Amino acid sequence: MNWEWQQQAACIGQDLLFFHPDGERGRHRRARQLSAKAVCDRCPVRRQCREHAVRFPEHYGTWGGLAEEERDGIGGSGRPFGRRVRRASV
Template sequence: MSESWEWQHQAACLAHDLALFFHPDGERGKRRRSRQDMAKAICKSCPVLRQCREHALAFPEHYGTWGGLTEEDRDRLRDHRAPFGRRVRRTS
């Protein structure tokens, strides 16, 4: 599947530290949620949120916050969308 990446030129996250969008090794609990909330707040005002979210769900992106969804959010969405009750889970 090919994809245009033109939308990324308008990404709100380009003006921020991308470390907000990807968790460091071993990050857990309140610290992780706090970082994810900051990333989601940036996504919320991003003009290409829809394109980013569609990309992350279609390809899929396994790590980081994309389109206002954390990797856990995306896993839950994929589980919900899987046909015939099949669970689609990442293996890594």
């Protein structure tokens, strides 16, 4: 698995913005997701990130500008995963 693209990620060190805390719902969740997507909009590796999230698949968090519910049904095996922490802290 090639993770080198993550070295260029615009979201390095921002996992709290990209993964929802337990029990988060409604407008708080939507606001956090919009903030995360704004970071994705200026990310140079958005395409690689989105392809990774759909291929493996990643079930939690915002990846490649898509929230988890937006990735449902886009490819992948449907295998359950635990929460995965991504991106090296730099």
